[in-house]
Amino acid sequence: MKETVIIWTTLVPFLLLLWFSQRMSGLTGVSGLALAAVVSAVAVWFPWFGHPLPFWSASLSANFSVIMVGLLIVAVFDRAFETGIFRPRDWRAAWIFGAVASVLLYPSALGLGPQNFDVYALGWPWLFWGQSVWLFGGAGFAAALLIWRGNRFGYVIFLAMLGYAAGFQESDNIWDYLLDPVYGAVSLVMILWMVWRRRAGGPLVPTSEGASGR
Amino acid sequence: MKGEGIWRGWLAAAALLAGLAPWWMARDEGTKSFPGFLVESGTNGAATGPFFRTLQVNAGSRHAKSHSATLAELPGGVLVAAWYAGSGEGAADVAIYLSRRYADGAWSEPAAVITRERAQADLRRNVVSLGNPLLLADDSGRLGLLFVSIAAGRWSGSSMNLAWSEDGGLTWGTARKLTMNPLANLSALPRNPPVRLAGGGWAVPVYEEFLGKFPETLWLQPRGKDFSAAVSRVEGGVYILQSSLVPLAPARAVSFFRDFRPARWMSASWSDDAGRTWTKPAVTGLPNRDSGLCAIRLSDGAILSAFNDLSPGKRENLRLALSGDEGRTWRTIATLAEEAGSEFSYPYLVRTSDGTIRMAYSARQKQILLAEFNEAWVYEQAEASR
Structure with a gap:
């Protein structure tokens, strides 16, 4: 197991807990962030059913996407410092990217669609050479x-590309740096919510407060 | 504002370059993607005349379940067998057992080489049980072991892991998880023999068993001391799995599938581009009712298949069939085992360097049996069955 995978499977539950504890406590600022971080760190290393959370996190998936982690970091910092790192259009781009990528990838991964072709196979760095270039290049172009x-969502995609180049995750497939089932599911829900809001006469995109978890 | 625009321009250019970087860094590996199959053209083992014998590999086993055996030959003709065994399928005490055959023909006491606890420590994640092992042996004597670990539930919660042994299977290095699909990496299993590739890699027939059930190929290519893994689709949907891959030429191969459609015929696909793409699976003239099968190419190009013929019970017999037309039509030539109410399953065929065909299979999912015969015996049976 790569050491970076251990870092990754620790970071993801830590950030999720941090985000939840911020939301639950209502604390903001440096002191709020520090308190939430301490609580989250303790919870991450507490032996739940005999093992700390990174163990269970890795059991669920060792390939949470760089983009999801990036969005969690943005949400945590936005809440702590009210910096507005991501504006509504940045969040909207994140949800559209996640929803489109999910629709492209997951049905095919389940064996649906063109029977003998798997979109996920395009993400290996060396297998389907000619076609893979379009996926790598496409992500870079986006x-x-x-x-x-x-x-600003473009910077998060850029980070995912750099993470891939560094071989940060357990997976060698670029899709796993760009997308994971959690980010994909949240994106689809957010897109549906945005559509519902529009049909209900509300604004097309959530406000920065709502989208960043405030 | 102008400064910010320049920054954005630089970063945008950098992002574009990052998108092209993996392509540039792995540009040489692209030429190795589908390097072609190694097609065995060894001896037919006819020098000794027709022979057939069966022996038990796990004699004395007290496990309620022993199943899914795999074979490999190490340099010097040492035969190695591995299987999973425990109190039941999906049980916590299931381990991967391995046994070696000595020069005198006796099998070593089976040893648990991968236990659930060992897999959990190596992989640093939850493992509730183990399953299907698959051995990979190269010319240097290095032995690979692909095996299934189940994170939760049953087979749909499985994923594949790879460990290596430098001493013929006595000790094993740390196992690592192979990422094979984007849905939490769930539900990938090996079953049938791997095929060597030109350049030192492997094509391993694998399958998914989550919502969809379909066959894939795991491509293992040398990268330093380890292998990089990638997976390509053979066929999607929910009707076939557990392919048996038979190379016919460096760029041509046929795959046979366990088929669980009501028609009860084994289906097959052919590839003319070294496994990159496959024809739409077509039914063959060989019965199959949702049970594992295995096929192997003989020295004259004919294909020998071991399969469960139709019977009142699901797997009450195990037969051999021969095809002279790349698997399109078949003729049953021999019955290896048959007993009402019993089960003979998961045949695993290899041809060792002396030309002997060796087939491991499970009897009642308790005994791991090994049938050994040569091509002369196969053709004797074929002649007798006319």
């Missing part, structure tokens, strides 16, 4: 376009 247009 990041470049968003950054160029001033959308």
Whole structure:
């Protein structure tokens, strides 16, 4: 097991707990963040059913995406410092990216769609050579376009690309750096919520407060 | 504002380059993606005349369940068998057992080489049980072991792991998890023999058994002292699994599938591009009622298949069939085992360097049996069955 995977499977439950404890406590600022971090760190290393949370986190998945982790970090910092790192359009880009990628990837991974083709196979660095280039290049292009247009979600995609180049995760497949079932499911729910809000006459996108968890 | 625009421009360019970086870094590996199968063209083992014998590998076993055996030959003709055994399928005490055959023909006492506790410590995650092992032996004597670990539930909660032994299976290095699908890496299992690739890699027939049930190929390519893994789809949907991959030429191969459709015929796919793409599976003339099968290429290009023929019970017999047309049509030539109310299952065929065909299989999912015969015996049976 790569050492980076241990870091990753520790970081993900820690950030999730941090985010939840911020929401539950209502604390903000440095002191709030520090308190939530201490509580989360204790909970992460507490032996739940004989093992700390990283053990159970790895059991569930060792390949939580870089993008999900990036979004969690943004949400945590936005709540702690009210910095508004992500604006509504940045969140909207994140949910659209996650929803589109999920619709492209998961049905195929379950064996649906064109029977003898798996979209996930495009994510291996060396297997389907000609086609894989389009996936790598496509992710880079999406990041470049968003950054160029001033959308901050582009930086998160860029980080995922860098994480992939560094071989940070257990997986060698680039899809696992860009997407995971949790991020995909949340994205689909958020897109449906946005559509419902629009049909109900509300704004198309959530406010920065709502989207960042406030 | 101008400074921010310049920054954004640089970062956008960097992001574009990052997207191209993996392509550039792995550009040489792309040429190895589908390097072609190694097609065995060894001796037919006919020098000794026709012979057939059966022996038990796990004699004296007290396990309620022993199943899914795999075989490999090490340099010097040492035969190694592995299987999983325990109190029941999915039980916590299931372990991967391994036995070696000595020069005098006796099998070593089976040793538990991977236990649930060992797998849990190696993988640093929850393991509730173990399953299907698969041995990989290369010319250097290095022995690989692919095995299933179940994180939760039954087979749909399984994933695959890889460990290596430098001493013929006596001791094993730390196992590592292979990522094979994006849905929490669940539900990947091996079953049938791997095929060597030109350049030192392996093509391993594997299958998914989550919501969809379908066959895939695990590609293992050398990367330093280890292997990089990638998976490609053979067929999707929910009707076939557990493919048996038979190379016919470096770029041509056929895969046979366990088929659980009501038609009860084994189906097959062919590839003409070294396993990159496969034809739509077509039914063959060999019966199959949702049970594991295995096929192997003989020295003259014919294909020998071990399968469960139709019977009142699901797997009450185990037969051999021969095909001379790349698996399109078959003729049953021999019955290896048959007993009403019993079960003979999961045949695993290999041809060792002396030309002998060796087939491991489970009897009543308790005994691991090994049938040994040569091609002369196969053709004697074929002649007798006319």
